[in-house]
Amino acid sequence: MVVGAGIVGLAHAVAAVERGLSVTVVERDDRAVGASVRNFGHACITAQTGEALRFAEHARKTWLHLGERAAFDVAECGTVVVARSEEEFAALEELAAERGRDQVRLLTSAETTEAAPVSADNLRGGALLPLDLRVEQRRACAAIAEWLAAQPGVEILWSTTVLDVEDGLVRTGRGTLRGDRVVVCAGHDLDRILPETAEEGGMRRCVLQMLQLRAPGVRLSPALLTGTSMLRYPALAATEGARVLRARLTEQRPELLSASVNHMMTQLPCGDLVVGDTHVYDRTPDPWSSEDFDELLLAETRALLGRDDLAVVRRWQGVYASADGEFLRTRVSPGVTAVAVTSGIGMTTAFGLAPSVVDSLF
Incomplete structure (x- = not known):
């Protein structure tokens, strides 16, 4: 039994199917509408370390496999990281020296503007991270769920709210379900089902502000990261290099740090840009968006692209589970395990995390 049909829950269902297990997925909504569709569609592989890097490398293969079988777009387009200062380029040089050319290819300023539509003003250079992927994020969950539902021994119950779980049982608003093992993948709403587990894990909600921008004529194949x-x-x-950069921004651009800005972007199939993001952390965040945050993202994007003709098409808040570590894996009881990606890298790592969890259940 898997509680939650976001990307983390679906990854556990895929891992179960690959191991010949029957699986029932229970989801409170009639489709995925949370973090799994509100993101950049960016599988950020090379910039991870340790366990997250291992999970990301494994997940990369699964994404490519599922993209073919479930018929959604997964592009091996890599990521361009733009350096607009010496310390930013120094950080890229350090990573290139550690990882090698197969993972990090340094770019001159001219090569950077050729790879991504960024302004040449104050451009020091950049790097290409060729292993990163871009996933069609607004279609992927639905396509994977549809593919899973067609597999033998798989059932997906939509619009079914989970009230409680215990060994062998999942109690829902539509009745009680039974299964040998239960994996709760409720993301930032884990505290709605297992509050003590969420509290012990130090979980909070991270709320992001993101924009969809119309940018006529802009073509961006890779994901784009900045300082x-x-x-x-x-x-x-x-x-x-990053340490020196943080010190400079603390003095010169404190508004970027106070909003916890990660200024990056990807392009949707329609041509619009997904731009973000800012970060606010709390167990119960305020429901209000900050216009100052949106204006900050817009100003940074105009400067990065050298464009003033960007039009906002959509604004939204993303939300994900946050904790001190990158992953939460808690055996609540012999038959119940809670799992969450608590660092905003669910799209990047879920298909590497899930097999390790499923293998540990039996």
């Missing part, structure tokens, strides 16, 4: 991304992704954040 603020170097402060958030661990492989880059650990470099001396």
Whole structure:
């Protein structure tokens, strides 16, 4: 039994099917509408470290496999990281020296503008992370769920709210379900089902502000990261260049740090850009968006692309589970396990995390 049909829950269902297990997925909504569709569609592989990097590398293969079988787009387009200062380029040089050319290819300023539609003003250079993927995020969950539902021994129950779980039982608003093992993948709403587990794991909600922008004529195949991304992704954040960058931004651009900005973007199939994001953390966040945050993202995007003709098409709040570690895996009882990606990298790592969890259940 899997509680939750976001990308983490679906990844556990896929892992179960691959192992010949029957699986029932229970989802409170009639489709995925949470973190799994409100993101960049970016599988950020190379910028991870440790366990997350291992999970991401495994997940990369699964994404490519599922994209073919479930008929949604997974592009091997990589990521371009833009460096607009010496310390940013130094961070990329450090990562390139550690990982090698297969994972990090340094770019000149001219090569950077050729790879991504960024302004040449104050551009120091960049890097291509060729292993990263771009996933059609607004279709992927639905396509994977449809593919799963067609597999023998799989049932997906939509619009079914889970009230309680215990060994062998999942109690829902539509009745009680039974299964040998229960995996709860409720993301940031884990505290609605297993409040003590969420509290012990130090879980909070991270609320993001994101924009969909119309940018006529802009073509962006890879994902695009900037200097603020170097402060958030661990492989880059650990470099001396990132340390110097943080010190400079603390003095010169404190508004970027106070909003926890990770300024990055991807392009949707329709041509619009997904741009974000800011971060606010709380167990119960306020429901209000900040216009200042949106204006900050817009100003950064105009400067990065050298464009003033960007039109906002949509604004939304993303939300994901946050804790001190990158993953929460708690055996609540012999037959119940709670799982969450608590670092905003569910799309990147879920298909590597899930097999390890499913293998540990039996």
